[in-house]
Amino acid sequence: MARKKKKIILLLAGGTLLLDKEAKFLAVQDSLDVDHWLRQMPELSILADIEPIFISGEDQEITPQIWEKIANKISNNLGNADGFIVVSKTGQLINTALVLGFIFQNIKKSIILTCSQISGTDFLNKKEKINKLKDKHGGLGLRSNLINALQITDSKLPGPAIMSGTRLISAVQAVKNYHDDTNIFASFNDAYWGKVGFGINIKKDLKHSTKQFEIFKKINSKILILEDFPGVEWSVDREIFKKYQGVIIKTSAQSIDQNKQKQIASWKLPVVLYNYQGILSIEGAVVISGCTWSAAVVKTMWALANFKELADFNKVMKQNLIGEFTV
């Protein structure tokens, strides 16, 4: 009955909380925890040869340095792995997936991201939710998420995806779902790459890019993120901009008033103006719409790091690189 098992690299960056056989909480806080943690799920070995790599602990913040570490590990193992699974913190999973999508453009191997339904070991404010999950699902969801993620790592997907609950969601379409404790992520336009029943049914007509695979490893976190409220004046001290290399502004308005436009022009920085539904162009900023806010922010961070010339930055921000613009 010998069969060749796929080799999967399992990168651990938080989101690892699970209940062990004695119903005690277990998480990976440092590299020494990995073996014991993995031994709680021996059934995973049926599906793949798993090589775990510790990236960061359960209670560590996910920072651009962590993203770059994940990217380096994936890049270094492209030749010897059949696919990659990244386990990371719930609150940052979408951003992590997006970062990997922009870093590894048109990658031919799958990168699946998943997590436990609870992240972090500060249980004080989570007792009710944890008990509800234990009663309803018998655990925190990580085992079945990992089993499903392992099952799809040899499927050809157009880019990184999040496997959580019963859904496989493209990174560029993923949003947090606060109304469902089974599916804590959803697709903002209700389009899913796959759904789980007894197995994962991958959508048949997924569009794959024909472009060459490219890696862009840098991420620039020195961006100022602002939210504009129409009618409310901005009062931004110019000194602040010395710390930043770019600005992204989210607005619900479809145009920006003259006064704000003048301020934008005075900053002398790359500026991205975002409104999901659309916004009138202005001098001194690139306007984008039709993507999630998370995708807009992550793309700005990525573009700032990889395109130093303003014209190149503006151009690439408008391009639909990884399917981030769905409208």
Place this chain on the structure above:
Amino acid sequence: MKIYFYSSDKTIDSKHVERYLKQVGIEIVDDSKGGINQDASVKPFGKMEALIFQGKNLDARAGYLIALALSQNKEVFCLLPNGNKIDGTLQSLKDDKNFNKRLKIEFYQNTDLKQKIFDFLKTLDKGDIRDLFNIKYTLRISRRISDYLNWKSKKVDMPKADWLRNKIKDVIERDDDYQQYLQDRYKTRE
């Protein structure tokens, strides 16, 4: 009893397994029905008692189902044709103390296939999990019965629910017809 059945071979043996399970009244869930719990449960095995796998090769789907069933504490029964080697991973899971009671691997020939399944179903019947109090049952009672239960609970210093469960267990054990039914449950007429 509900059982998920998967065969990687789809040969005459798999048809025999399916036919036998149906004959003894087992509700089979399989791929042809598209599974159940399509309403987005993360526990697709839900109320199923076990997974039965039959086949020469542990294909990707079998591996997935076995992993999922074990992760949800379900019994897994692997039926392999005589002469086959056990997949290395299955063997190591069998050796794992967490799974060795729930993962059963049997080699069969045509002549004893039914017997193997019969023996497995009997172990399911006897299994500890069937004695777990995990089914919520709503029972309307009269005031007279309620008064009696309150009185009895105090008299024997036992919660009402425990006393009632014990009484029902006694009734089951003393019901000869039912005991005979359990004996014959998985037998079929040749």
